[in-house]
Amino acid sequence: MFRKLEPSTREVSILVSGQRVEVPANANLACALLAAGVQLTRVSPVSGAPRLPYCMMGVCFDCLATIDGIPNRQTCLESVREGMIVEIQDGKAQYMHEASLGDYE
Amino acid sequence: MKDAHVNLAIIGAGPAGMSAALRAKQFGLSVAVFDEQPTPGGQIYRDVMRSRSQKLQHVLGADYAAGKNIAQPFLDAGIDYYPGSTVWRVAPGELSWTSKSGSGELLADRILAATGAMERPFPIGGWTLPGVMTAGAAQILLKLDGVVADDAVFIGCGPLLYLIVNQYLEAGVKVRALLDTAPGTNWFRAAKHVAGALCSPSYLMKGLKLLSNIQSSGVPYYSGVESVRIMGTTKVAGVHWNDGRRDFSLECENVFLHQGIIPNINLTMAARCDHHWDDLQACFRPVVDPFGRTSCDWLVCAGDGAGIVGARSAALSGEIAALAIMHDLGFLKAADFRRETVPLLRLRRKDQRIRPFLDARYLPLARFRSPTDPQVTICRCEEVRREEISRALSEGCPGPNQFKSFTRAGMGPCQGRMCGNTVVESFCADTGSSPDAVGYYRLRMPVKPVTIAEIGGL
Ligand SMILES: Cc1cc2nc3c(=O)[nH]c(=O)nc-3n(C[C@H](O)[C@@H](O)[C@H](O)COP(=O)(O)OP(=O)(O)OC[C@H]3O[C@@H](n4cnc5c(N)ncnc54)[C@H](O)[C@@H]3O)c2cc1C
Ligand code: FES
Numbered sequence: 001m002f003r004k005l006e007p008s009t010r011e012v013s014i015l016v017s018g019q020r021v022e023v024p025a026n027a028n029l030a031c032a033l034l035a036a037g038v039q040l041t042r043v044s045p046v047s048g049a050p051r052l053p054y055c056m057m058g059v060c061f062d063c064l065a066t067i068d069g070i071p072n073r074q075t076c077l078e079s080v081r082e083g084m085i086v087e088i089q090d091g092k093a094q095y096m097h098e099a100s101l102g103d104y105e
Numbered sequence: 106m107k108d109a110h111v112n113l114a115i116i117g118a119g120p121a122g123m124s125a126a127l128r129a130k131q132f133g134l135s136v137a138v139f140d141e142q143p144t145p146g147g148q149i150y151r152d153v154m155r156s157r158s159q160k161l162q163h164v165l166g167a168d169y170a171a172g173k174n175i176a177q178p179f180l181d182a183g184i185d186y187y188p189g190s191t192v193w194r195v196a197p198g199e200l201s202w203t204s205k206s207g208s209g210e211l212l213a214d215r216i217l218a219a220t221g222a223m224e225r226p227f228p229i230g231g232w233t234l235p236g237v238m239t240a241g242a243a244q245i246l247l248k249l250d251g252v253v254a255d256d257a258v259f260i261g262c263g264p265l266l267y268l269i270v271n272q273y274l275e276a277g278v279k280v281r282a283l284l285d286t287a288p289g290t291n292w293f294r295a296a297k298h299v300a301g302a303l304c305s306p307s308y309l310m311k312g313l314k315l316l317s318n319i320q321s322s323g324v325p326y327y328s329g330v331e332s333v334r335i336m337g338t339t340k341v342a343g344v345h346w347n348d349g350r351r352d353f354s355l356e357c358e359n360v361f362l363h364q365g366i367i368p369n370i371n372l373t374m375a376a377r378c379d380h381h382w383d384d385l386q387a388c389f390r391p392v393v394d395p396f397g398r399t400s401c402d403w404l405v406c407a408g409d410g411a412g413i414v415g416a417r418s419a420a421l422s423g424e425i426a427a428l429a430i431m432h433d434l435g436f437l438k439a440a441d442f443r444r445e446t447v448p449l450l451r452l453r454r455k456d457q458r459i460r461p462f463l464d465a466r467y468l469p470l471a472r473f474r475s476p477t478d479p480q481v482t483i484c485r486c487e488e489v490r491r492e493e494i495s496r497a498l499s500e501g502c503p504g505p506n507q508f509k510s511f512t513r514a515g516m517g518p519c520q521g522r523m524c525g526n527t528v529v530e531s532f533c534a535d536t537g538s539s540p541d542a543v544g545y546y547r548l549r550m551p552v553k554p555v556t557i558a559e560i561g562g563l
Contacts, residue, residue, distance in 0.1 A: 001254060001255065001358060001359075002246070002252050002253065002254050002359075003252070003253060003254075003255070004250065004251055004252055004253075005160070005161065005164075005247075005251040005252070005253055005276055005278075006158055006160070006161070006251055008250075024250060027249070027250050028249045028250060031245075031246050031249050031250045031252050032250070034246065034252065035250065035252045039235065039340070040235055044233070044488060045486075045487075045517075046487060046488040047488055049233065049339075049488075050235050050339055050340070051233065051235060052235040052236070052238075053238065053242065054233075054237065054238050054239060054242065054485075055223065055224065055238070055239055055241070055242050056238070056239075056241070056242035056245040056246065057148060057223065057241065057242070057245060058141055058142075059223045059369070059519060059522045059523070060485065060519055060522070060523050061486065061517070061518040061519045062233075062485065064518065072518070072554070072556070076245075077141055077142070077143075077189070077191075079143055
């Protein structure tokens, strides 16, 4: 279980999978989700296994979620905003892949 | 935006990127710095400018606070800084970036990749379960919002792991256990580098103090750990391990893994500059001259992204790279270039004397880099297991790049960052070839996944 060492001075509320959650203003989103006890941010595309943020530095992509309607956002690279809407990412990340992008050289 | 032009575009606002920017700005170059994090600092100084309570400042320590001495001047210097902006494409003379508020292209005479390091993948059974994070991630949670987990088990080896456990102890957070995987046999490898380590007494003392603090703290400390498995079905339930003599197990909810750091090579690889395998650090790194010049004349590389050197040398190499770029662009005469760089090169050499010892002492066991258990997941995104390498080999798959099309390993959103090293070392283990011979995934732009909308916004 994650917890905050010190109480936050100011909180904002965000919506996580339809539930209202109070989080520290200016918090990193992945950090706030973990501290709020969220059980998963993403369901893996192949086996459907639950995932939570792993690296917190933008390299693993296990923190992907839909934020304010935009899918595939790395929550570890986002800051919370009052009223932000976060949905669990279910299934494949719908990114453009190298094949569809072609060689950008 | 498309026509904007600078002399130097820097990717990464860690110690290397910030130091390079300050030097270049001081000599009158136009500079732009991009970092996907919302604040400057890079990994070591992550969010260093945030105001914190006395207690948290104390927990994070003086080495962390020292980052303000680079980040504050960086913010004050009037440098064109793009926080929260990911560079997804680099090419000779230009780059493309995207952020929440927009995207664009920038023309640049030179590009400096100061993209840093990431933690070495730690492919063991159960490492994809919720509740497992890297120890670096645990430290980031502490740095960002003072968030901690009680009763966590830390597993792995290396100075950074011991630092983070110390920070937890300093914060008064209960640590369930530290399972140390540093192989005892590494002492033989490290012995020949002891003289260098002794030339760096302050680093050595700091390291010894980190370990002795842990051992005297009463935290259960298990050394010589040779195999580990994280138990659980939908989240972590516990850990099983063996130290070559006995089996152990513990129940826990959080596990933090760490076995050193390796360069973040996706950008330099996609730029197609030459890379080679570093045996001591067991990773690929771009081939660079002492000033950070790569085999592509438009791309220079500094900091941990060019091979692990640590924060102090990362900052020095940023300055050195900036001077080389100014020289190559005609802003600095050869004599001035020499005068400016000689003392910096000397400082970096001195700072690096302990490095071979650290590399040798904390090189993880082969089986933690390339798992022997066929069921272990090696590619987290596409959930490819270790056994699929053996299967692909038997079907004639020659190496990592072809393995991608065999299994989709490396084709998920992380673009091979979480599996590249493991796949390379597993191919080597199964075939007896060298990493330079088996090669890496062939990476392309975009170096971070982007959406059509982001490209369309150009
Ligand atoms: C998680 C972690 C924690 C660490 N903590 C410590 C510590 O406490 N003490 C210590 O001594 N060492 C630590 N290190 C080691 C670290 O590598 C330092 O030596 C130092 O941060 C290296 O500096 P750098 O400037 O080379 O790179 P970094 O500080 O890593 O900076 C690189 C920057 O580049 C940015 N970046 C990368 N790719 C892109 C892109 N495509 N677009 C935009 N931005 C990009 C990143 O966001 C990052 O901010 C840590 C390493 C890691 C991975
Ligand atoms: S937690 Fe790894 S990318 Fe966000």
